[in-house]
Amino acid sequence: MTTGKISRRIIVDRLAQLDHLLKQVRAFPLDDRDAFFADLEILLDLGRHILAKGFAVGVTEYKEIADEELYELCSKKLGDLDQISGAYRYWVEGHPEKLDEAL
Secondary structure (H helix, E strand, O other): OOOOOEEEEEHHHHHHHHHHHHHHOOOOOOHHHHHHHHHHHHHHHHHHHHHHHHOOOOOOHHOOOOOOHHHHHHHHHHHHHHHHHHHHHHHHHOOHHHHEEOO
């Protein structure tokens, strides 16, 4: 593997995708576990269908798909992703010589 320029376009695009996803997750009612899972019901139904039809895995309860760990991550750990994306942005701004500006 050889070194080369890092594509600014790819970095900016991926960080924008991350921002978009974080915004969508934050739109869920993260202060209430029951409301959180109620809003996820459609996604959980879809996941159950995909597992059953696509992989022959029978899931009878939603907690088998999404559990307390998912709620914890969404309600309390999104700040970690903010810090990581902020660090990437900081690095990009501080190292313009390493970036390929081509579209």
